[in-house]
Amino acid sequence: MSTSRLVVVSNRLADPRKPAAGGLAVALGEALSKSGGLWFGWSGTVDEPGTPGECRLHTRQAGRVTLAEIGLSREDHDSYYLGYSNSVLWPVFHCRLDLADFESGAVAGYRRVNRMMARTLLPLLRDDDVIWVHDYHLIPLAAELRALGCRQRIGFFLHIPLPPPVILAAIPQHQWLMRSLFAYDLVGLQSETDMQHFDRYVLEEAQAERVGPHLYRAFGAVVRAQAFPIGIDVEEFERLGQAREAVETCDRMREEYARRRLLLGIDRLDYSKGLPQRVRAFRNMLQRYPETHSDATLIMIASPSRDSVNAYSDLRQELEGLCGATNGDYGELDWMPVRYIHRMVPRKRIPGLCRAACVGLVTPLRDGMNLVAKEYVVAQEPEDPGVLVLSRFAGAAEQLKEALLVNPYDTTGMADVIHRALHMPLEERQRRHRALVANIRAFDVHWWRASFLKALAEADTDTQVFRPPAISRAGSPAH
Numbered sequence: 001m002s003t004s005r006l007v008v009v010s011n012r013l014a015d016p017r018k019p020a021a022g023g024l025a026v027a028l029g030e031a032l033s034k035s036g037g038l039w040f041g042w043s044g045t046v047d048e049p050g051t052p053g054e055c056r057l058h059t060r061q062a063g064r065v066t067l068a069e070i071g072l073s074r075e076d077h078d079s080y081y082l083g084y085s086n087s088v089l090w091p092v093f094h095c096r097l098d099l100a101d102f103e104s105g106a107v108a109g110y111r112r113v114n115r116m117m118a119r120t121l122l123p124l125l126r127d128d129d130v131i132w133v134h135d136y137h138l139i140p141l142a143a144e145l146r147a148l149g150c151r152q153r154i155g156f157f158l159h160i161p162l163p164p165p166v167i168l169a170a171i172p173q174h175q176w177l178m179r180s181l182f183a184y185d186l187v188g189l190q191s192e193t194d195m196q197h198f199d200r201y202v203l204e205e206a207q208a209e210r211v212g213p214h215l216y217r218a219f220g221a222v223v224r225a226q227a228f229p230i231g232i233d234v235e236e237f238e239r240l241g242q243a244r245e246a247v248e249t250c251d252r253m254r255e256e257y258a259r260r261r262l263l264l265g266i267d268r269l270d271y272s273k274g275l276p277q278r279v280r281a282f283r284n285m286l287q288r289y290p291e292t293h294s295d296a297t298l299i300m301i302a303s304p305s306r307d308s309v310n311a312y313s314d315l316r317q318e319l320e321g322l323c324g325a326t327n328g329d330y331g332e333l334d335w336m337p338v339r340y341i342h343r344m345v346p347r348k349r350i351p352g353l354c355r356a357a358c359v360g361l362v363t364p365l366r367d368g369m370n371l372v373a374k375e376y377v378v379a380q381e382p383e384d385p386g387v388l389v390l391s392r393f394a395g396a397a398e399q400l401k402e403a404l405l406v407n408p409y410d411t412t413g414m415a416d417v418i419h420r421a422l423h424m425p426l427e428e429r430q431r432r433h434r435a436l437v438a439n440i441r442a443f444d445v446h447w448w449r450a451s452f453l454k455a456l457a458e459a460d461t462d463t464q465v466f467r468p469p470a471i472s473r474a475g476s477p478a479h
């Protein structure tokens, strides 16, 4: 692997040394630290007053890593972040055309911020840097950098799913977005399903040619595109699971719910996560399997997310209505079927919560990967493990075949599977758990990072051969 300096660009950045940082921040932080790297992104603050398309750069050291942060003006935040990223790209990429707002003209802000980030990042770059851009907020960043003359290797990883071409084409600027991807040397996707969608889009809509393994030529450029399913930091999560906070949490839950069996869901409160569908299936199980009354308790931790996007407040109302109705209809004086918590739980408690639950419910309608599924499995005791119920529409389902796979749109079917999970014999639970852990361990976050960066180093030679000097611009969006 190359010894170049690594530059990570993501919408938000995290101090990898802080305990609240998740496995991804830690894994990227490690790679950055090794090469004395730079992490560039939005600080999460909105500058008042601020000027659209302008920002102040603030850099600080976190160990060997340089964190370079910018603030956003209110207008840029609303159009780039709340608008195009989270009210167009997020819903459409999760196949929710009904929730997308194509009318707001937010694409101008999205382009403006990507251009501003390119302009701000460029002077910080060195000739042999390797740049790794993350996620849907920054699709056109490489094209903007190339337009300014940047020739360094640039890779892109999409953390969310890529939808089928017929859905993607609903975005008025779909061609501009996909053309922008060809300014990267490497495009990484979460799953083979996403790769099939990419393949079909570029072949059908852009008359791309396959010019080598994983290599596509279209829009006058060549890009390498490949699936790199993201993993978790298994060892870090195991350590977290042995620490005092996790052990205490598990003991307390077991004591508190000594007569019950716990089913657990941990998600951001997001419409892609299938939260209402999960409560409906649980309710359906209570209705059709009365012996589960007073026995099973569903704990739903739905941490607050993007509250100022309308679709999220509608979801919250729907979910609270469903939980309330289930408790009202089935609850007893000494048993509430659903415990719903709309708060962020401290990360140190998560492995303990997972361990105390005999069923983990990960039932998104669409999900790029879903790391909670992997965390739940790793947190289990191998001698007496819980059962993972996993949506077939999560990227993780391609790897975690020994989970009980469900269709979250099928309420009765999912209710039956949850019931089966509650009654699964020990030997079968152990067998499934062993296979799941082996897979999660083999394809952990370090594997993900190393294989992406290795492919990026190789992609450089592949794609530079094909790249004519002035072709890397993405042009303008149609709107």
Ligand code: GDG
Residues within 6 Å of the ligand: 022, 023, 159, 160, 230, 266, 267, 268, 301, 302, 303, 343, 344, 345, 346, 347, 348, 350, 367, 368, 369, 370, 371, 372, 373, 375
């Ligand atoms: C995107 C893609 C892809 C959740 N609630 C709390 C909390 N969490 C932690 C979990 C897990 C992480 O957040 C969530 O990761 P997911 O993968 O499940 O989902 P997204 O946030 O939607 O992430 C997804 C991922 O990017 C990585 O590529 O897998 O498909 O959508 O680590 O444990 N953490 C704390 N309190 C909570 O209440 N501390």
